[in-house]
Amino acid sequence: MQTPTDIIPHTGGVIGVAWLMIALPLLGAAVLLIGGRRTDRWGHLLGVAMSLGSFVVAVLALVELLGLGEEQRRRAIELYDFIPGMVKMGLLVDPLSVSFALLITGVGSLIHIYSIGYMAHDPARRRFFAYLNLFVAAMLLLVLADNYVGLFIGWEGVGLASYLLIGFWYFKPSAAVAAKKAFVVNRVGDFGLLVGMFVIWTTFGTLTFKDLDVTGASNGTLTAIGLLLLLGACGKSAQIPLQSWLLDAMEGPTPVSALIHAATMVTAGVYLVVRSGAFFFPVGSGASLAVAIVGAATLLAGAIIGCAKDDIKKGLAGSTMSQIGYMMLGAAFGPVGYAFAIGHLFTHGFFKADLFLGAGSVMHGMNDEVDMRKYGGLFPKMRITAITFIIGYLAIIGFPLLSGYFTKDGIIETAVHSDYPILGWLAVLGAGITGFYMSRMVFMTFFGKPRWAEGAHPHESPKVMTIPLIILSIGSIFLGGYLVVNQTLYHWLSPAVGAAAEAPHFDPFTTPGLVTLAVVAAGVLLAWFMYGRAEVPQTAPAGNALVTFARRDLYGDALNESLFMRPGQWLTRLAVFFDNRGVDGLVNGLAATIGGSSGRLRRLQTGFARTYALSILFGAALLTGALLLVGNL
Amino acid sequence: MGETITFWVLAVVSVGAALGMVFNRKAVYSALMLGTVMICLAVLYAVQEAPFLAAVQIIVYTGAIMMLFLFVLMLVGVDSSDSLVETIRGQRFWAAVAALGFGLLVVLAVGNVVFTAPAGLGEATQAAGGNVPALAALIFTRHVFAFEVTSALLITAALGAMVLAHRERLRPKPTQKDLARARFREGRDPSPLPGPGTYARNNAIDMPARLPDGRLSELSVNRTIARHDVEEGHLPSDPELAEAIRHAAEEEEEAK
Amino acid sequence: MTTEYLVLSGILFVIGALGVLIRRNAIVVFMCVELMLNACNLAFVTFARQWGNLDGQIIAFFVMVVAAAEVVVGLAIIVTIFRTRRSASVDDANLLKY
Numbered sequence: 007m008q009t010p011t012d013i014i015p016h017t018g019g020v021i022g023v024a025w026l027m028i029a030l031p032l033l034g035a036a037v038l039l040i041g042g043r044r045t046d047r048w049g050h051l052l053g054v055a056m057s058l059g060s061f062v063v064a065v066l067a068l069v070e071l072l073g074l075g076e077e078q079r080r081r082a083i084e085l086y087d088f089i090p091g092m093v094k095m096g097l098l099v100d101p102l103s104v105s106f107a108l109l110i111t112g113v114g115s116l117i118h119i120y121s122i123g124y125m126a127h128d129p130a131r132r133r134f135f136a137y138l139n140l141f142v143a144a145m146l147l148l149v150l151a152d153n154y155v156g157l158f159i160g161w162e163g164v165g166l167a168s169y170l171l172i173g174f175w176y177f178k179p180s181a182a183v184a185a186k187k188a189f190v191v192n193r194v195g196d197f198g199l200l201v202g203m204f205v206i207w208t209t210f211g212t213l214t215f216k217d218l219d220v221t222g223a224s225n226g227t228l229t230a231i232g233l234l235l236l237l238g239a240c241g242k243s244a245q246i247p248l249q250s251w252l253l254d255a256m257e258g259p260t261p262v263s264a265l266i267h268a269a270t271m272v273t274a275g276v277y278l279v280v281r282s283g284a285f286f287f288p289v290g291s292g293a294s295l296a297v298a299i300v301g302a303a304t305l306l307a308g309a310i311i312g313c314a315k316d317d318i319k320k321g322l323a324g325s326t327m328s329q330i331g332y333m334m335l336g337a338a339f340g341p342v343g344y345a346f347a348i349g350h351l352f353t354h355g356f357f358k359a360d361l362f363l364g365a366g367s368v369m370h371g372m373n374d375e376v377d378m379r380k381y382g383g384l385f386p387k388m389r390i391t392a393i394t395f396i397i398g399y400l401a402i403i404g405f406p407l408l409s410g411y412f413t414k415d416g417i418i419e420t421a422v423h424s425d426y427p428i429l430g431w432l433a434v435l436g437a438g439i440t441g442f443y444m445s446r447m448v449f450m451t452f453f454g455k456p457r458w459a460e461g462a463h464p465h466e467s468p469k470v471m472t473i474p475l476i477i478l479s480i481g482s483i484f485l486g487g488y489l490v491v492n493q494t495l496y497h498w499l500s501p502a503v504g505a506a507a508e509a510p511h512f513d514p515f516t517t518p519g520l521v522t523l524a525v526v527a528a529g530v531l532l533a534w535f536m537y538g539r540a541e542v543p544q545t546a547p548a549g550n551a552l553v554t555f556a557r558r559d560l561y562g563d564a565l566n567e568s569l570f571m572r573p574g575q576w577l578t579r580l581a582v583f584f585d586n587r588g589v590d591g592l593v594n595g596l597a598a599t600i601g602g603s604s605g606r607l608r609r610l611q612t613g614f615a616r617t618y619a620l621s622i623l624f625g626a627a628l629l630t631g632a633l634l635l636v637g638n639l
Numbered sequence: 640m641g642e643t644i645t646f647w648v649l650a651v652v653s654v655g656a657a658l659g660m661v662f663n664r665k666a667v668y669s670a671l672m673l674g675t676v677m678i679c680l681a682v683l684y685a686v687q688e689a690p691f692l693a694a695v696q697i698i699v700y701t702g703a704i705m706m707l708f709l710f711v712l713m714l715v716g717v718d719s720s721d722s723l724v725e726t727i728r729g730q731r732f733w734a735a736v737a738a739l740g741f742g743l744l745v746v747l748a749v750g751n752v753v754f755t756a757p758a759g760l761g762e763a764t765q766a767a768g769g770n771v772p773a774l775a776a777l778i779f780t781r782h783v784f785a786f787e788v789t790s791a792l793l794i795t796a797a798l799g800a801m802v803l804a805h806r807e808r809l810r811p812k813p814t815q816k817d818l819a820r821a822r823f824r825e826g827r828d829p830s831p832l833p834g835p836g837t838y839a840r841n842n843a844i845d846m847p848a849r850l851p852d853g854r855l856s857e858l859s860v861n862r863t864i865a866r867h868d869v870e871e872g873h874l875p876s877d878p879e880l881a882e883a884i885r886h887a888a889e890e891e892e893e894a895k
Numbered sequence: 896m897t898t899e900y901l902v903l904s905g906i907l908f909v910i911g912a913l914g915v916l917i918r919r920n921a922i923v924v925f926m927c928v929e930l931m932l933n934a935c936n937l938a939f940v941t942f943a944r945q946w947g948n949l950d951g952q953i954i955a956f957f958v959m960v961v962a963a964a965e966v967v968v969g970l971a972i973i974v975t976i977f978r979t980r981r982s983a984s985v986d987d988a989n990l991l992k993y
Contacts, residue, residue, distance in 0.1 A: 613992025614727055615985050619915050620734055627741040634748055642896065650903045657907050657930055661914035666923050673926045676907070680933050687900070687944045689952050692936075692959075699959055704929065704966050711970045712922055715983045725917070726986060734916035738909045745905035754897040758947030777953050789960050796964035803971035806978070 010284050011501045013098065013152070013216040016081035020066040021099045024150065025085060027067075027107060030059045032143035038136035046132045050125075053135030054118045057142055061111035068104050079501045082152050082216055089155070093213055098152035102502040105348065106149040106277060109355050113269045114142045116474040120363055121261040123470035124370060134174060134259065141167035145270055149277055153214040154203045157278070161199065161242065164271045165192045171266060172258040184254035191251040195241015199278075202234030220285045225292075232286040232293025235278060236300065243275030243330050245304045250562040252327055253311070256319040260366030263319055268326045268362050269355040276330065276351055279337045280344045284504050289340035290425065298338035298421070302429045302436075305331025307562075309439035313446065314557040316546055317376045318365045321447055322358070325402065328436060329354045335433055336417035339424050342510045344503045345496035346416035349489045353409035356481035357401035363475055364395035367467040368451060375459060378447065379544050383456040387464040390472045392452045394479040399448050401482040403441045403526055406514070409486030415519050416490055416510070422518045434522050441529030449538040457544050642686055653679035670708050677701050688760045691771045833859040846875070847883045855883045862891035900941040907934035919984045921973045925966070932962050 016022060034056030038049050045052065071079050080100040088095035097103075118138060125131040144163025151157045173185030207213055209227055210220070220228060239245065244252035255267050266272070279287055279297055287294040308328030315321040329350070336347030369376060371388055385392045401410040414437060422430030458464065466472070489495040491512050496505075513519075558564065610617075653676045660672035677700045685693035725731045760770070767773035778786050813821070822829050833856045836848035845868050848859035865887035868874055874881040907930060914927030936955040943951025977983050 608993040611993045613989030616730060616916055617727060620737060623737040623741060623912055627737055627744060630744045634744060646899060654906055657910040660926060661910055666920055669923050669926055673930060676930060677933060680937055683937060684940050687940050689940045692940060692952055692955055695959055699963055704963060707966055707970055708922060708926060711974060714974055715977050731917055734913060738913040742905055742909035746902055749898055749901040749905065754945060757897055757944045760944055760947055760949065763947055763949050773949055774952060777949055782953055785957060789957060792964050796967045800967045800971035803975050
């Protein structure tokens with residue numbers, strides 16, 4: 007085992023101005039939001055330019071980082087004293103953060119470009135780009151900050167952007183509700199992260215990655231911090247038990263689903279686990295086991311949900327949950343697992359963005375229809391979309407030599423060879439289900455007989471939308487191989503996340519690998535028999551209990567409702583009752599008593615001077631009596 | 640011995656006068672009773688080695704303040720006698736209880752103390768050479784500030800009384816011409832009212848005057864005096880005169 | 896003798912107070928107040944002699960001055976009230992109430 011290398015203070019160069027990465031999109035968001043309607047005409051171009059600018063800075067930083075020795079690739083730049091005596095705001099530019107920055111700005115820029123076409127007819131396009139830029143800035147702050155406070159600010163920033171974008175079409179009640187739901191569920195996770203930070207601060211006296219040293223801390227504390235951080239990660243990454251918001255989040259515009267709810271934001275949890283891995287999630291610890299269990303459970307749950315959805319975006323959302331489950335599973339197994347988890351994160355970022363944007367392209371051509379039962383036979387109508395979608399599909403199911411194959415296989419292998427092989431075999435099962443539901447999606451959308459609604463005229467999307475698709479699908483083909491075959495990513499990341507005693511090597515012909523392929527093939531075949539060859543009914547048939555179970559999102563919402571919402575409502579009603587009767591009753595009763603007695607007392611104010619004089623005389627008599635008594639005592 | 644007799648006589652008189660003041664229906668009698676009490680007190684002051692205060696009591700209280708009271712009584716209406724029926728429920732009873740209780744307590748308190756023979760003021764006044772110089776010395780030395788403040792108080796009180804009693808004139812003051820014109824316009828008594836018949840054939844002010852043609856002038860009789868005469872039965876024996884006075888008294892009753 | 900003077904003073908004071916409480920004619924009420932002030936003066940003068948101290952007489956003197964000022968203003972007020980309400984009864988001026 008080898009720990010991450012030391013963090014070296016840095017000035018000058020491109021890394022010295024790494025803050026530009028955050029500042030540019032933030033500036034874009036500010037200009038677009040403050041400028042208002044005046045920026046309507048060129049707002050989207052500014053948004054794209056800012057995102058591309060960030061991408062350029064990220065690339066230059068990468069180049070500069072590559073020029074340094076392997077031991078010196080963790081550079082910290084100091085910005086300002088944020089909370090005097092507690093936090094100095096700074097950026098940490100290391101292989102991990104630069105990789106994320108590249109993914110965020112790269113995929114982000116492509117999605118910006120795509121959105122120009124997708125949102126062309128939306129009157130609020132400028133606002134959309136402002137939010138996208140805001141999101142990019144916040145997400146970059148999240149991954150670049152060299153301390154937990156900065157990370158948390160970015161974390162909340164992306165939460166805000168996510169809320170704004172899910173509810174972008176706020177006039178739709180479903181969108182508004184989904185935005186609220188995402189926000190609330192995320193608060194639960196954020197609470198965990200926040201308390202985790204509190205414990206870190208009180209235990210270690212620092213929140214900066216550079217100064218954090220966990221040697222000597224008790225196991226219990228470390229596990230507690232790990233579990234709290236995991237709760238945060240679960241919220242942001244839609245892992246069980248906080249998964250319920252992601253499916254509803256698909257109410258947002260499709261580019262948002264692609265950028266935030268597939269490629270970048272939802273991976274923030276994985277980033278958090280990997281970044282804190284050396285501190286709080288060492289291999290074999292309780293916290294890392296929890297991460298693994300959460301990951302395995304979510305990857306199966308997401309896959310099962312994906313099987314039951316007829317809404318193409320919700321199907322992809324279930325798939326996203328599932329794939330992040332894989333990443334979480336990988337992130338539980340130390341440096342080797344980190345490399346595969348991050349690798350899968352990248353490849354997933356590409357192929358899932360590809361799939362989502364493909365889905366968006368299909369919807370664009372089908373009058374925003376999302377029900378796959380109303381698709382069918384679209385291949386000849388939109389060839390570029392179909393081909394890129396199928397490339398993404400092959401990548402996600404782990405078709406040999408495509409991106410997903412390498413990274414997913416790596417995670418499964420790592421898990422099978424860990425102390426908990428059962429989790430690895432569950433991941434194999436998950437891969438089979440992935441094969442089934444993704445194939446179902448492709449068959450239902452592009453093949454079979456058309457089941458289009460009246461008046462649908464499927465057509466290919468404009469170039470501004472298809473070109474990003476092509477770029478993303480190219481990434482989906484080659485990225486995995488490049489990252490994994492020679493363990494490029496593992497070696498590149500090891501300064502930042504540590505290295506294992508033995509470097510992994512790529513071997514496609516192991517038992518788990520072959521079994522996985524077989525299971526996936528079985529899933530694809532099953533889907534072919536059920537949806538490729540057979541007729542697909544236009545309305546969903548009533549399924550058995552299992553299907554209902556999956557359609558209802560594994561009763562996640564029902565569970566939340568009965569476990570938290572109902573008791574919460576009861577508690578609220580109780581509190582309201584108590585407030586009305588108890589607190590208000592007391593206060594009102596007091597006021598009524600005072601009012602009533604005042605009403606009676608004021609009768610003393612008769613207006614007759616003689617009555618007052620009488621009371622004065624009585625008072626004088628009483629005083630005299632009292633004086634006499636006191637004098638005689 | 641002399642002091643004791645003086646005290647008891649004056650005490651009985653003053654308490655009686657005070658009770659009379661409180662329980663007399665007519666305000667003027669009350670004022671006179673109060674004057675009696677004040678004069679009694681003045682004598683008691685004199686007995687108690689306070690000649691200056693005794694003089695001031697008579698000059699200021701009986702002289703100035705009581706006159707002021709009587710003036711105001713005249714303004715407000717001498718004959719407006721008070722009804723003694725109580726209107727506030729329980730006021731009399733409780734007033735009696737409070738007054739008796741308070742009085743009892745004061746008497747108790749005073750009775751509780753055994754006083755030695757009075758020290759007398761001889762020593763205190765000797766240095767200055769008499770009561771008045773001694774008081775003057777005190778007023779203009781130790782109490783000079785209070786004295787000056789008192790002067791300010793008096794000036795303020797005088798000003799306040801003027802401001803309060805002042806009535807704003809809303810119309811220009813009528814001249815002789817205006818008044819005469821008004822008299823003629825109303826069409827009655829353009830000349831001043833005739834005087835009473837005091838020097839005509841009688842020497843009393845309540846006798847009506849005779850007009851040049853020998854008739855009696857009812858206008859010449861003071862209405863209040865006429866009513867008084869009717870009430871008291873002081874009517875002259877001459878039926879013509881008596882009739883005129885009774886007539887005037889009836890008019891007065893009607894005017895009320 | 897001092898005790899007797901003081902008791903007389905107390906009796907006069909109480910009579911005055913009683914008058915204030917049961918009479919309704921404002922002028923008579925005022926007279927009763929004057930009676931109470933005079934009763935106090937008697938006590939002051941008595942104490943002055945009892946203790947051989949002239950301060951009691953001085954205070955009595957000041958009481959007289961203040962009483963004079965008070966009567967002036969009070970009677971002016973009564974006249975003003977009478978002028979507007981045609982009544983000198985203290986019970987008629989009872990608008991300031993609940």
